[in-house]
Amino acid sequence: MTESPAADRSDRRWWADAVFYQIYPRSFADLSGDGVGDLLGVADRLGYLELLGVDAIWLSPVTRSPMADHGYDVSDPRDIDPLFGGMAAFDALLSAAHDSDIKVVMDLVPNHTSREHPWFEEALRSPTGSAARERYIFRDGRGPSGAEPPNNWRSIFGGSAWTRIAEPDGSPGQWYLHLFAPEQPDLDWNNPEVWADLEKTMRFWLDRGIDGFRIDVAHGMAKPPGLPDMPATPDGSVVELLTGDENDIRFNNPGVHRIHRKIRRVLDDYPDAVAIGEIWVRDGSEFAQYVRPDELHLGFNFALAEAPWSAARIRTAIDESLAAVHAVRAVPTWTLSNHDVDREVTRLAKGADADAGRDIGTKRARALILVELALPGTAFIYNGAELGLPNVDLPDSALQDPVWERSGHTDRGRDGCRVPLPWGGDRPPYEFSTSADTWLPMPDDWASLTTEAQLEDADSTLSLYRTAIELRKSRSEFSGDSIDWYGSRPDALAFRRSAGGLICVVNAGTEPIGLPPGTPLLSSSPLTGEGLLPPDSAAWLVPPAAADRGA
Numbered sequence: 001m002t003e004s005p006a007a008d009r010s011d012r013r014w015w016a017d018a019v020f021y022q023i024y025p026r027s028f029a030d031l032s033g034d035g036v037g038d039l040l041g042v043a044d045r046l047g048y049l050e051l052l053g054v055d056a057i058w059l060s061p062v063t064r065s066p067m068a069d070h071g072y073d074v075s076d077p078r079d080i081d082p083l084f085g086g087m088a089a090f091d092a093l094l095s096a097a098h099d100s101d102i103k104v105v106m107d108l109v110p111n112h113t114s115r116e117h118p119w120f121e122e123a124l125r126s127p128t129g130s131a132a133r134e135r136y137i138f139r140d141g142r143g144p145s146g147a148e149p150p151n152n153w154r155s156i157f158g159g160s161a162w163t164r165i166a167e168p169d170g171s172p173g174q175w176y177l178h179l180f181a182p183e184q185p186d187l188d189w190n191n192p193e194v195w196a197d198l199e200k201t202m203r204f205w206l207d208r209g210i211d212g213f214r215i216d217v218a219h220g221m222a223k224p225p226g227l228p229d230m231p232a233t234p235d236g237s238v239v240e241l242l243t244g245d246e247n248d249i250r251f252n253n254p255g256v257h258r259i260h261r262k263i264r265r266v267l268d269d270y271p272d273a274v275a276i277g278e279i280w281v282r283d284g285s286e287f288a289q290y291v292r293p294d295e296l297h298l299g300f301n302f303a304l305a306e307a308p309w310s311a312a313r314i315r316t317a318i319d320e321s322l323a324a325v326h327a328v329r330a331v332p333t334w335t336l337s338n339h340d341v342d343r344e345v346t347r348l349a350k351g352a353d354a355d356a357g358r359d360i361g362t363k364r365a366r367a368l369i370l371v372e373l374a375l376p377g378t379a380f381i382y383n384g385a386e387l388g389l390p391n392v393d394l395p396d397s398a399l400q401d402p403v404w405e406r407s408g409h410t411d412r413g414r415d416g417c418r419v420p421l422p423w424g425g426d427r428p429p430y431e432f433s434t435s436a437d438t439w440l441p442m443p444d445d446w447a448s449l450t451t452e453a454q455l456e457d458a459d460s461t462l463s464l465y466r467t468a469i470e471l472r473k474s475r476s477e478f479s480g481d482s483i484d485w486y487g488s489r490p491d492a493l494a495f496r497r498s499a500g501g502l503i504c505v506v507n508a509g510t511e512p513i514g515l516p517p518g519t520p521l522l523s524s525s526p527l528t529g530e531g532l533l534p535p536d537s538a539a540w541l542v543p544p545a546a547a548d549r550g551a
């Protein structure tokens with residue numbers, strides 16, 4: 001059995017078993033008709049989120065931004081971008097969401113600002129060594145005329161992680177660090193002003209009534225002292241890494257925990273607010289340090305989003321994730337995808353025959369959401385996953401992610417998982433917008449995936465999500481913080497919630513399998529006539545003794 005951490009916790013908070021729904025605002029719903037989603041679009045669709053049954057929404061950044069990285073380049077962290085409707089739209093959404101009993105969590109981007117942030121503009125106007133420069137990471141270049149970057153770091157989006165500026169007199173000048181795009185200069189977290197400003201931002205939004213933050217690149221703010229070169233690979237290149245290689249010296253430096261303790265102290269003044277870190281750290285004990293009792297409440301755990309369709313790998317992902325957080329008595333979190341990775345329907349089809357690909361991906365994604373929602377802890381759903389949306393193969397001319405240009409057109413980036421959601425009708429823009437010119441083109445074959453098409457279809461992926469969330473909320477079998485594994489064949493897995501008794505079975509093999517004793521509650525594909533669980537499927541069962549207890 002995996003040890004129980006928080007069952008006896010008297011301080012159990014609303015997020016400990018909440019279902020969060022991530023909204024990528026550009027892509028959710030466009031009320032203004034400009035082809036880009038906005039906050040009044042979200043407010044307009046709150047009824048849908050109520051039907052889905054989610055407890056909270058996490059909004060990817062909506063603060064002021066020139067949108068070089070679609071909002072992750074913030075030029076004013078204490079205002080809402082007019083593209084999304086400005087502050088009035090935000091306040092309207094916040095109050096409507098709260099009226100619907102839905103909490104609102106915002107993205108907070110402490111690692112970097114936009115190049116158009118007034119601080120960076122001031123730094124460009126100011127001399128080397130000035131206080132304005134010291135808010136960022138400016139260094140002299142290497143080589144006799146300083147024409148070489150200060151070290152060999154590569155940007156995660158491709159190219160060098162350093163850009164040279166022109167000094168105020170026009171001469172070639174210092175270099176500044178940007179782990180992401182050049183439009184996203186990294187802040188220097190050794191500078192107390194940087195912290196003071198983040199605290200101001202946090203209090204600004206918390207005082208306005210939001211329910212917490214998702215913290216971008218939460219493992220990245222503290223840089224290694226002296227900014228040493230990264231080790232080169234045998235072929236002499238320096239690897240660009242997006243998702244947390246343990247050997248990437250730029251991330252997961254010990255100094256970051258001091259910052260998270262400060263963040264937590266602010267949050268403690270708002271006891272109902274939650275902080276969730278984006279932590280691409282795979283080592284369990286290192287990850288756990290971010291969610292110690294005096295640091296962040298929750299950390300994104302990408303183990304299920306990375307696990308291939310293999311019973312053994314899914315089981316390991318679950319075991320390691322639970323062990324990591326239980327060691328520090330923190331709450332586990334689960335997610336199958338987000339705006340940075342392939343959608344699960346596409347990812348899980350990998351290796352399958354091309355014709356059958358999407359169907360198999362959909363079946364497996366339906367199975368995996370039953371795994372996610374059966375587990376103890378907090379669940380995150382990326383908008384559109386509940387519709388079974390796949391990634392879209394976009395034409396080159398449509399691509400917008402800076403990764404495409406920065407990689408010299410070798411990496412297509414993340415646009416394929418960011419295509420707007422289809423709401424109704426039988427052709428683009430599927431009621432996402434009144435404009436046919438949506439910010440990313442929508443495919444012609446999504447008519448059967450719209451919310452309208454799926455809401456009334458009991459077999460749809462949307463109906464599966466709704467039923468699963470409803471059962472998870474209302475049935476006592478989902479209680480408790482730990483699981484027990486059943487012995488099972490190597491291509492299957494089965495676990496049981498230790499306290500409530502819910503059983504979850506997954507068939508990752510190629511033949512139908514028998515189920516343990518119990519009453520089937522829900523399955524991702526219909527059971528066979530003999531009551532067997534087909535391949536690429538999952539089922540929930542209520543154990544025999546609890547079958548009569550019901551909801």
Ligand code: NOJ
Nearest residue numbers: 069072180216217339340
């Ligand atoms: C992580 C975000 O999820 C991603 O979308 C963004 O590009 C980087 N951080 C940089 O802010």
